[in-house]
Amino acid sequence: MIIPEQINELKVVKMSARGAVLSGGEEEILLRDAPETLQIDDTIRVFVEFDDKGKLFAHTNHLFCEDGFDLFEGKEVDLICMEETKLGFSMIINQRYTGLLYHSDVFSHIESGDKMRGYIKTLRSDELIDLCLNKQGYLNRIDDETDIVIKRLKEHNDTLPYNDKSQAEDIYSCFGMSKKAFKRAIGKLYKQKHIRITDKGIEINT
CATH class of the missing domain: 2.40.50.140 (Nucleic acid-binding proteins)
Structure with missing residues (x-):
């Protein structure tokens, strides 16, 4: 049985010029982006959904992508x-x-x-x-990021010329983290009143 809108594990029953034909019992479905190494009788995990005409098709692009708006860190x-x-x-x-x-x-x-x-x-x-x-695994990572920010600030007399408007490359060069992680870290430190965020950058509250 093929279940739409989720990952299915299906068997390859034949190959065609358009891709691989997969079977889920009595139903068959086309895998358009079939890997070159795929052969008849192989099983493969695919995501199944409807095309614009309401017909089911399969694809292997079930990693996180732009349509993964329902996912967020800590969820x-x-x-x-x-x-x-x-x-x-x-x-x-x-x-x-x-x-x-x-x-x-x-x-x-x-x-x-x-x-x-x-x-x-x-x-x-x-x-x-x-x-x-566990939730703690996510929280521990955030704590690691805030520790890095505080450490860099203390190494530079409690002030640095970086904030949420800084370029991602500059942030990575100083802190070794993405701009998204940096914004998350300074946001937490700001809420805890450990730092001030100004137009010129960030500084430790004294």
Whole structure:
């Protein structure tokens, strides 16, 4: 059975000039962006959706992308383990996206097919998603970012010429983090009244 609007694991039944034909029991569906290595009788995980004419089709672009507006860092999500990799576990997120749960964030036995709740840890600039199994994993990363900002400020007499209007390249050169992470860090420090944000940059409250 093929289920629209989520990831399905389907079998390749034939190849055509338009792509690979996948089977989900009695139904067949076209995979337009079939990998060159795909062969008949292989199984593949694909995302299934409707085209403009209301016909189902499959594609492999089920990583985080521009239509992933429903995801944000710290959000609680449903996870299904696909397989273990060298870095961790490849997970299906909310039946729509895929992400990675690193070995360092796992403290219990996990097998393929296991279902669990988790959190979006990082929406990476390369359109991949890092996961964690508890909220603290996300919060710890934010604490690391704020620590870096405070450290850099103290190294430069408590003031730096960077704020949320600074160029991403300049921010990375100084702090080693993305502009998004920097804005998140200074936002938290500002709310905690540890820093002031001015038109000229940021400075430690004294």
